[in-house]
Amino acid sequence: xxxxxxxxxxxxxxxxxxxxxxxxxxxxxxxxxxxxxxxxxxxxxxxxxxxxxxxxxxxxxxxxxxxxxxxxxxxxxxxxxxxxxxxxxxxxxxxxxxxxxxxxxxxxxxxxxxxxxxxxxxxxxxxxxxxxxxxxxxxxxxxxxxxxxxxxxxxxxxxxxxxxxxxxxxxxxxxxxxxxxxxxxxxxxxxxxxxxxxxxxxxxxxxxxxxx
Amino acid sequence: xxxxxxxxxxxxxxxxxxxxxxxxxxxxxxxxxxxxxxxxxxxxxxxxxxxxxxxxxxxxxxxxxxxxxxxxxxxxxxxxxxxxxxxxxxxxxxxxxxxxxxxxxxxxxxxxxxxxxxxxxxxxxxxxxxxxxxxxxxxxxxxxxxxxxxxxxxxxxxxxxxxxxxxxxxxxxxxxxxxxxxxxxxxxxxxxxxx
Numbered sequence: 001x002x003x004x005x006x007x008x009x010x011x012x013x014x015x016x017x018x019x020x021x022x023x024x025x026x027x028x029x030x031x032x033x034x035x036x037x038x039x040x041x042x043x044x045x046x047x048x049x050x051x052x053x054x055x056x057x058x059x060x061x062x063x064x065x066x067x068x069x070x071x072x073x074x075x076x077x078x079x080x081x082x083x084x085x086x087x088x089x090x091x092x093x094x095x096x097x098x099x100x101x102x103x104x105x106x107x108x109x110x111x112x113x114x115x116x117x118x119x120x121x122x123x124x125x126x127x128x129x130x131x132x133x134x135x136x137x138x139x140x141x142x143x144x145x146x147x148x149x150x151x152x153x154x155x156x157x158x159x160x161x162x163x164x165x166x167x168x169x170x171x172x173x174x175x176x177x178x179x180x181x182x183x184x185x186x187x188x189x190x191x192x193x194x195x196x197x198x199x200x201x202x203x204x205x206x207x208x209x210x211x212x
Numbered sequence: 213x214x215x216x217x218x219x220x221x222x223x224x225x226x227x228x229x230x231x232x233x234x235x236x237x238x239x240x241x242x243x244x245x246x247x248x249x250x251x252x253x254x255x256x257x258x259x260x261x262x263x264x265x266x267x268x269x270x271x272x273x274x275x276x277x278x279x280x281x282x283x284x285x286x287x288x289x290x291x292x293x294x295x296x297x298x299x300x301x302x303x304x305x306x307x308x309x310x311x312x313x314x315x316x317x318x319x320x321x322x323x324x325x326x327x328x329x330x331x332x333x334x335x336x337x338x339x340x341x342x343x344x345x346x347x348x349x350x351x352x353x354x355x356x357x358x359x360x361x362x363x364x365x366x367x368x369x370x371x372x373x374x375x376x377x378x379x380x381x382x383x384x385x386x387x388x389x390x391x392x393x394x395x396x397x398x399x400x401x402x403x404x405x406x407x
Contacts, residue, residue: 082356096355107351109307110358112300164360170283171243173353178279179246181313182254185272189265191258 008042011035032087032147039088039150046075047153075154078161082168089158090145098159100142119159125152225249251280268312275309278302286360303357 013031016024049056061071080088085097095103099116110116124144127135139146151158225245238246254276258269281302285295 082353094352096352096359098356098359101355105355107354109304110355111304115359164286164356166286167240169353169356170286171240172238173350174279174357175243175247175250175283176238177350178250178276182272182276185313186257189268191261 008038010038032090032145035087036090036148036150040148043075043150043154046073046155047150048155075156075161077163078151079163080165082165085162085165089151090147090149092143092145095143097162103143121152121158124149128152247280247283251277271309271312275306275312278305278309282306282357299360303360307354 011031011034013027013034016027019027045057057072058070059073060068063069078085078088083093085091086093086095089097091097094106095101096106096116097119099118101110101116105116119142124139124142127139127144128146128148136146151161225248226241251273255273258273261269279302282299285299285302288295291299
């Protein structure tokens with residue numbers, strides 16, 4: 001039912017190793033600006049219009065059945081790896097891209113009825129456009145970089161665009177850590193060499209890295 | 213490591229061609245396979261503990277079970293209220309029992325602190341006060357698990373006239389009460405990345 005059309009290939013910056021931190025920061029800033037410029041060109045037709053009319057944004061699209069349909073494209077989802085969400089939305093690393101959960105509360109259980117405030121991208125856009133010290137401090141307190149971000153200028157709920165990244169969140173992150181936790185748990189309780197059944201757990205769990 | 217190599221090709225489990233020591237990096241599919249028998253392996257391995265160890269081992273099994281269940285539910289392509297509540301319950305149980313692993317990871321000071329927290333029935337993660345990058349990243353992953361239900365069940369804020377004119381084919385993924393209607397929402401909720 002779904003189809004995919006490749007519009008553009010986003011630039012992949014080279015990995016800078018063994019360079020001074022100052023140059024690394026400058027290079028990372030340049031990378032973010034380049035990425036944002038590419039997104040700006042790709043997503044420009046979806047941005048807010050200065051004087052929107054009832055017909056603005058609609059296109060005649062040739063569909064698979066051979067008929068033209070009068071469509072208005074809406075950005076509905078944004079797929080990226082978990083760390084790239086931060087880059088795409090100009091957020092600091094290791095903060096939640098969806099809500100304003102403080103860093104020291106990350107990892108705690110949050111019941112469904114006590115979720116933190118969602119990120120208000122309309123507010124971010126106004127603060128980013130204000131261009132004064134107070135606005136910069138406010139953005140910094142919310143772990144947002146103060147630069148032009150294309151997603152802030154598209155009529156949609158930006159925090160709804162992000163979809164769960166099952167691969168990076170669960171498969172190669174939480175399950176990988178679960179393996180290590182189980183290994184350390186058994187090692188702490190001296191249970192690895194106790195019985196024949198533990199041969200099974202030895203086979204499944206990663207061995208600790210040892211330094212020669 | 214004959215046991216590792218003897219895992220059969222049962223229900224799409226990939227037969228192992230390498231011994232365990234030869235695997236340098238686990239990929240997503242291997243993790244997915246491993247998640248299917250991890251709980252059984254852990255449960256079998258922790259049998260025969262002393263009476264003092266049994267409660268701790270049971271907590272460890274419960275934590276493994278909760279995280280495995282959450283992962284299994286997260287892989288569902290379609291959800292309804294029941295599966296979402298099961299996922300929420302599994303997440304709650306994981307956070308309840310996860311402190312059993314913290315004792316094995318932390319130092320003496322943190323262990324003492326964790327024991328103090330346990331006696332006070334305060335389930336907090338603050339055993340390790342050092343907020344290094346790895347800890348933060350792991351905490352972020354755990355935080356994202358909190359929002360999983362909301363990711364799926366949240367209604368996208370799209371103007372009604374747009375929704376009515378949206379020319380995607382109407383896909384009704386679920387027929388449960390309150391889950392039909394917006395094709396945009398249906399399309400958006402299935403964009404869940406997996407290997």
